[in-house]
Amino acid sequence: MRRSVLGVVLLLGGVFLPVFAQDAYASISLEKCTLCHGKPEFRKLLVDGQIRDLYVTGDTLAGSVHAKKVCTECHFDVSEIPHRERPKRVICTHCHFKGNREGAPQSDNVIAYFDSAHGLAIARGNAKAPLCQDCHGSHTILKAKDPGSKVARANVAETCGRCHMEIYAQFKGSIHGAALGKGIAEVPSCTGCHGEHKIYAHDDPKSTIYTTHVSEQCSKCHASVKIMGKFGIETEQVATYQKSFHGVAGKFGSRTVANCSSCHGVHDIRPQDDPLSTVNPKNVPKTCGKCHPGANPNFAVGKIHVDAKNRESGIIYWTATFFKWLTIGTMLALVAHIFLDMYGRTRRLRGER
Amino acid sequence: MSRADLAAGNVIRMSLLFRVQHLLLTVLLTVLAITGFALMYHENSLAQWIIRLEGGVHNRGIVHRVAAVLLMANLVYHAFYMLLSREGKPELRQFFIGRQDIDDFLQSLRYNLGMAKEYPRFGKYGYKEKFQYWGASVGIVLISVTGIMLWAEEFSMQFFPKFILDLALVIHGYQGLLGFVLLYLWHIYNVHLHPSVFPMNPSWITGKVSAEWLRREHPLEYEKLKEEGLL
Numbered sequence: 275m276r277r278s279v280l281g282v283v284l285l286l287g288g289v290f291l292p293v294f295a296q297d298a299y300a301s302i303s304l305e306k307c308t309l310c311h312g313k314p315e316f317r318k319l320l321v322d323g324q325i326r327d328l329y330v331t332g333d334t335l336a337g338s339v340h341a342k343k344v345c346t347e348c349h350f351d352v353s354e355i356p357h358r359e360r361p362k363r364v365i366c367t368h369c370h371f372k373g374n375r376e377g378a379p380q381s382d383n384v385i386a387y388f389d390s391a392h393g394l395a396i397a398r399g400n401a402k403a404p405l406c407q408d409c410h411g412s413h414t415i416l417k418a419k420d421p422g423s424k425v426a427r428a429n430v431a432e433t434c435g436r437c438h439m440e441i442y443a444q445f446k447g448s449i450h451g452a453a454l455g456k457g458i459a460e461v462p463s464c465t466g467c468h469g470e471h472k473i474y475a476h477d478d479p480k481s482t483i484y485t486t487h488v489s490e491q492c493s494k495c496h497a498s499v500k501i502m503g504k505f506g507i508e509t510e511q512v513a514t515y516q517k518s519f520h521g522v523a524g525k526f527g528s529r530t531v532a533n534c535s536s537c538h539g540v541h542d543i544r545p546q547d548d549p550l551s552t553v554n555p556k557n558v559p560k561t562c563g564k565c566h567p568g569a570n571p572n573f574a575v576g577k578i579h580v581d582a583k584n585r586e587s588g589i590i591y592w593t594a595t596f597f598k599w600l601t602i603g604t605m606l607a608l609v610a611h612i613f614l615d616m617y618g619r620t621r622r623l624r625g626e627r
Numbered sequence: 628m629s630r631a632d633l634a635a636g637n638v639i640r641m642s643l644l645f646r647v648q649h650l651l652l653t654v655l656l657t658v659l660a661i662t663g664f665a666l667m668y669h670e671n672s673l674a675q676w677i678i679r680l681e682g683g684v685h686n687r688g689i690v691h692r693v694a695a696v697l698l699m700a701n702l703v704y705h706a707f708y709m710l711l712s713r714e715g716k717p718e719l720r721q722f723f724i725g726r727q728d729i730d731d732f733l734q735s736l737r738y739n740l741g742m743a744k745e746y747p748r749f750g751k752y753g754y755k756e757k758f759q760y761w762g763a764s765v766g767i768v769l770i771s772v773t774g775i776m777l778w779a780e781e782f783s784m785q786f787f788p789k790f791i792l793d794l795a796l797v798i799h800g801y802q803g804l805l806g807f808v809l810l811y812l813w814h815i816y817n818v819h820l821h822p823s824v825f826p827m828n829p830s831w832i833t834g835k836v837s838a839e840w841l842r843r844e845h846p847l848e849y850e851k852l853k854e855e856g857l858l
Contacts, residue, residue, distance in 0.1 A: 522684060526683055566780070569784070576789040577793075580790070582793075588790075589790070593794055593797050593801075601801065608812040612812070612813075619823075623822075
């Protein structure tokens with residue numbers, strides 16, 4: 275009896291031992307690290323005078339997707355404690371590669387990143403260019419869908435803004451930034467226009483915001499009655515632009531022609547009635563003047579996105595309608611005249627015979 | 628009219644200068660229509676093919692403008708020729724629209740409907756020719772003015788607000804369409820498909836028509852030439 279109990283205990287021990295052992299290893303590892311890093315005053319004075327906080331506790335990873343990881347699983351270059359050198363930046367692809375045994379999620383995003391403007395900057399040796407952790411966070415990595423994530427829609431602008439400060443300031447003042455601040459879910463943050471991992475420089479033809487792609491990118495939302503209807507914004511701008519000289523030239527490959535952002539701005543897009551808006555009637559001469567030297571207030575007189583088939587276009591609609599019926603009427607009159615003429619002629623020929 | 632022409636029963640209807648002007652008009656209007664409608668209907672795949680053939684929108688614009696300048700030059704030359712030259716002045720006088728033309732039109736309608744016995748008797752130019760001539764002239768002036776406004780948009784907008792240019796664009800496009808319709812329905816019928824001339828009135832190439840045709844279609848002109856002893 276005793277033996278069998280012992281056997282069970284041993285058997286159970288045999289099953290659970292590795293788990294206990296791993297736990298023990300984890301706690302030891304954490305304990306070891308937090309010997310130093312667990313002290314709140316543990317920080318380092320950097321060369322440039324900044325203070326780097328190095329405080330890490332056992333709870334640092336709690337709640338993140340890496341809650342079950344231990345320090346050395348990412349900081350794998352730390353082999354002795356205390357470590358003599360500063361650990362290298364964490365390399366996420368250590369686990370996040372296709373076919374990894376950890377079961378770490380992997381998509382082609384990593385590959386896409388290396389081709390992006392950020393990845394290329396890293397490859398060129400720019401130490402300030404962002405790696406995965408710079409956007410996704412270091413210890414508190416959350417799923418993108420989690421509203422607390424640094425790459426969640428509401429937070430991503432701030433995340434990008436940590437490096438792109440001026441642009442972030444412009445964006446915050448824009449109609450998109452303001453709406454984002456109000457928690458409107460449809461509004462684009464940085465990634466809405468630039469893409470997430472496939473972020474390219476604006477002069478790279480692959481970029482979603484390359485001059486020939488801009489109108490397409492804006493129209494993803496601005497041509498949608500479903501989205502725009504919520505905010506009482508017209509969707510005809512997209513169609514009227516496409517029919518305009520600007521739109522047609524752009525469609526046939528002109529690189530110099532105005533696209534949406536040429537007039538409305540890029541990060542500082544504001545509603546027309548805002549005095550700071552590039553399309554405010556007061557600013558229109560300057561905005562058009564970028565391409566049309568000598569543009570004057572006349573450029574702002576009349577609807578810019580004008581649709582001749584829309585009754586609201588006033589005199590333009592009525593002129594177009596007049597010409598339409600004049601043409602139809604003329605055609606009918608001429609056809610009638612031609613048939614009458616042929617009919618009369620046949621009779622005349624018969625009479626002559 | 629040479630003796631040979633008279634012997635063959637031919638009458639000169641278009642002098643060489645008029646034929647050159649007419650040929651220029653034909654070629655230029657065709658080029659303008661092709662390049663213009665390609666832009667107007669750029670969503671159509673045939674239009675896109677034409678634009679590519681012309682070397683893109685930019686080159687299309689250049690072709691369109693070169694043809695337009697030549698057309699306007701042709702029009703200006705024609706206007707001066709009609710107003711000042713010895714050949715033009717009497718021609719222009721014959722193109723004036725008068726009371727007679729309205730009567731002719733109404734009478735031809737009545738005749739065609741079987742309400743009158745006599746078909747109107749035309750001079751050198753009947754109401755059809757006059758309508759065509761003035762229609763084309765006014766149309767070309769209108770389309771030239773709007774075209775120049777759009778071409779020199781930075782200059783025009785020193786004087787006109789943007790909506791006037793939008794209006795010019797609408798007029799330019801629709802005027803082109805209207806002109807095209809007139810040309811194809813009316814002119815092609817009158818000079819190609821009309822039973823009296825089918826397959827075509829040769830005068831735009833040879834300048835000549837037969838005296839017999841003139842007697843049937845323009846009897847007053849025929850009688851006038853006869854009185855003058857030219858036939």
